[in-house]
Amino acid sequence: MSIExxxxxxxxxxxxxxxxxxxxxxxxELVALxxxxxxxxxxxLRIIAGLEYPTAGTILFHGEDAIRxxxxxxxxxxxxxxxxxxxxxxxFENIAFGLRVRPRALRPTKADIEARVMExxxxxxxxxxxxxxxxQLSGGQRQRVALxxxxxxxxxxxxxxxxxxxxxxxxxxxxxxWLRRLHDELHITSVFVTHDQEEALExxxxxxxxxxxxxxxxxxxxxxxxxxANPFVMNFLGSVNLFHARVHxxxxxxxPSTAPVTTAQDAATIGYVRPHELDxxxxxxxxxxxxxxxxxxxxxxxTVRVELARRDNGELMEAELTRERFTELAxxxxxxxxxxxRKLQVFTEDYSI
Amino acid sequence: MADTATRPRxxxxxxxxxxxxxxxxxxxxxLFLGLPLASVFAEAFASGRGPYFEALKDPYTISAIKLTLxxxxxxxxxxxxxxxxxxxxxxKFDFWGKNLLLTLIDLPFAVSxxxxxxxxxxxxxxxxxxxxWLDAHQIKIIFAVPGIILxxxxxxxxxxxxxxxxxxxxxxxxxxxxxxxxGATGWQSFWRVTLPNIKWxxxxxxxxxxxxxxxxxxxxxxxxxxxxxxxxxxxxQVEALNDDYNFVGAFAAASLLAMLGLxxxxxxxFVEWRTARNE
Numbered sequence: 167m168s169i170e171x172x173x174x175x176x177x178x179x180x181x182x183x184x185x186x187x188x189x190x191x192x193x194x195e196l197v198a199l200x201x202x203x204x205x206x207x208x209x210x211l212r213i214i215a216g217l218e219y220p221t222a223g224t225i226l227f228h229g230e231d232a233i234r235x236x237x238x239x240x241x242x243x244x245x246x247x248x249x250x251x252x253x254x255x256x257x258f259e260n261i262a263f264g265l266r267v268r269p270r271a272l273r274p275t276k277a278d279i280e281a282r283v284m285e286x287x288x289x290x291x292x293x294x295x296x297x298x299x300x301x302q303l304s305g306g307q308r309q310r311v312a313l314x315x316x317x318x319x320x321x322x323x324x325x326x327x328x329x330x331x332x333x334x335x336x337x338x339x340x341x342x343x344w345l346r347r348l349h350d351e352l353h354i355t356s357v358f359v360t361h362d363q364e365e366a367l368e369x370x371x372x373x374x375x376x377x378x379x380x381x382x383x384x385x386x387x388x389x390x391x392x393x394x395a396n397p398f399v400m401n402f403l404g405s406v407n408l409f410h411a412r413v414h415x416x417x418x419x420x421x422p423s424t425a426p427v428t429t430a431q432d433a434a435t436i437g438y439v440r441p442h443e444l445d446x447x448x449x450x451x452x453x454x455x456x457x458x459x460x461x462x463x464x465x466x467x468x469t470v471r472v473e474l475a476r477r478d479n480g481e482l483m484e485a486e487l488t489r490e491r492f493t494e495l496a497x498x499x500x501x502x503x504x505x506x507x508r509k510l511q512v513f514t515e516d517y518s519i
Numbered sequence: 520m521a522d523t524a525t526r527p528r529x530x531x532x533x534x535x536x537x538x539x540x541x542x543x544x545x546x547x548x549x550l551f552l553g554l555p556l557a558s559v560f561a562e563a564f565a566s567g568r569g570p571y572f573e574a575l576k577d578p579y580t581i582s583a584i585k586l587t588l589x590x591x592x593x594x595x596x597x598x599x600x601x602x603x604x605x606x607x608x609x610x611k612f613d614f615w616g617k618n619l620l621l622t623l624i625d626l627p628f629a630v631s632x633x634x635x636x637x638x639x640x641x642x643x644x645x646x647x648x649x650x651x652w653l654d655a656h657q658i659k660i661i662f663a664v665p666g667i668i669l670x671x672x673x674x675x676x677x678x679x680x681x682x683x684x685x686x687x688x689x690x691x692x693x694x695x696x697x698x699x700x701x702g703a704t705g706w707q708s709f710w711r712v713t714l715p716n717i718k719w720x721x722x723x724x725x726x727x728x729x730x731x732x733x734x735x736x737x738x739x740x741x742x743x744x745x746x747x748x749x750x751x752x753x754x755x756q757v758e759a760l761n762d763d764y765n766f767v768g769a770f771a772a773a774s775l776l777a778m779l780g781l782x783x784x785x786x787x788x789f790v791e792w793r794t795a796r797n798e
Binding site: 215216217236237238239240242243244246248250251252253254255263264267268315316318319 | 697700
């Protein structure tokens with residue numbers, strides 16, 4: 167079932183949590199709402215679920231107005247950030263809850279409920295834990311019970327609020343790929359909220375980057391990462407180096423490097439380069455480069471991060487090299503090198519981070 | 520809780536200090552709680568077991584026991600209902616006037632019970648407009664059983680609500696929201712999710728409320744009119760017998776109230792133990 171969000175706004179007193187947000191989530195898609203805290207992503211998710219009402223705008227489920235239906239009748243599965251498992255019920259009872267509270271005419275038989283719960287326990291790989299209480303489970307197990315409970319009612323839409331937020335790094339990594347596989351199996355329209363850009367880029371089909379109650383960019387993970395629409399998206403999706411530049415004759419100049427820009431106006435602007443798109447050279451090799459001094463080397467893990475200071479104005483920057491490249495260059499602290507940007511992004515819009 | 524063996528040495532006081540602190544507490548408890556309680560039973564049984572049970576068979580005392588039980592049987596369920604509704608509203612929803620409601624719930628604790636009784640007499644007594652109307656329609660509230668129940672309900676109102684509020688606030692609203700999204704009606708969510716989560720807190724509130732309802736003296740003494748055999752509750756009966764120099768009778772009746780207190784304490788400890796175990 168597709169979800170269409172049309173011009174949704176939400177005010178909490180004076181504070182505008184969402185400002186005229188529109189978005190279409192296609193049937194079977196897995197979409198991430200990505201943004202810093204206070205960007206309105208959770209509010210949007212809760213409005214879709216019916217746990218919150220928009221001040222203006224509407225939500226359509228499969229083309230039908232869903233706003234007038236309350237959370238009870240929207241047929242959504244919602245996984246809460248802190249799981250919200252029923253603490254006095256066993257895992258089995260938690261998962262069976264949605265089926266047990268159905269009106270008598272629609273309620274499955276006892277045997278059907280049991281079969282369904284067992285099937286879901288198998289799906290979330292928790293067979294054998296049916297009689298445990300939530301307090302006897304680990305964080306990752308609770309998360310999966312919450313997911314099974316949401317899936318038990320066969321929702322048309324699955325909504326997840328910071329699904330991995332409260333877990334430690336290892337478990338989070340496991341559950342991420344598991345959720346992706348699960349979605350590929352079930353193909354249920356899903357929206358999840360996260361503030362972790364890695365999570366969004368790795369799991370989602372499409373990423374919606376939000377900031378201050380508005381959508382900054384919507385696109386595939388590759389798209390938003392490679393072609394960010396503005397400095398906020400660029401900055402939020404990974405570390406980035408800032409270079410003060412001058413625009414002149416349709417080109418931005420940073421030291422000797424240039425990049426084409428669309429605006430003709432001569433002005434000061436800022437160029438953005440991701441650390442892995444900065445290369446370090448021993449000699450100039452003809453091309454335009456910046457001279458810099460190595461300040462610090464972090465050589466842990468598969469990539470090596472090098473901190474450099476520009477020779478001309480002392481501005482700091484960070485480059486990320488593969489270990490092979492690092493070994494090849496044999497860099498040391500305090501050495502003078504040349505830095506070249508493989509890709510420079512310039513945003514001509516007036517925008518402050 | 521860590522036992523003494525595993526507790527770090529630095530975190531414990533020296534033996535003399537411990538003996539002193541515990542000793543002072545025990546002596547205080549013995550003097551101010553143990554001794555009076557023991558003397559109630561000693562006085563009640565001063566003339567032996569026969570007169571004790573004889574005193575309890577006094578028709579006025581039996582009528583007082585019945586009235587006390589009736590009062591508790593009406594006011595405790597009422598306060599469970601009010602307390603649940605108030606705690607539910609305050610803990611789970613945001614609305615205008617929430618703080619005012621919180622203050623009003625505490626009002627019976629802040630006001631002296633005698634004043635509470637006076638308020639009802641002023642409001643519903645014969646010489647007030649409302650009381651005049653009631654009188655004209657042959658409805659007796661003040662100096663009758665309804666007044667006693669009304670005053671008792673007022674005085675014991677905060678117990679259930681106050682006991683439930685922190686429990687409900689600590690649990691938040693997420694479980695109810697989860698139930699809602701899963702398709703439960705408000706009623707189903709209350710019976711299947713909210714109530715099981717607060718049952719021990721509720722039971723604790725009921726026990727305290729009941730103890731106070733049966734033991735209430737001040738407010739009831741103002742509105743009851745103390746008609747022997749009709750509007751005398753057990754605490755009022757104790758006073759009446761005492762004023763009559765019928766000490767065995769007075770202490771026999773008092774011993775019933777003391778036993779109620781002891782039973783309440785036992786149930787309360789059990790509930791506290793269960794609550795601690797559930798967490």
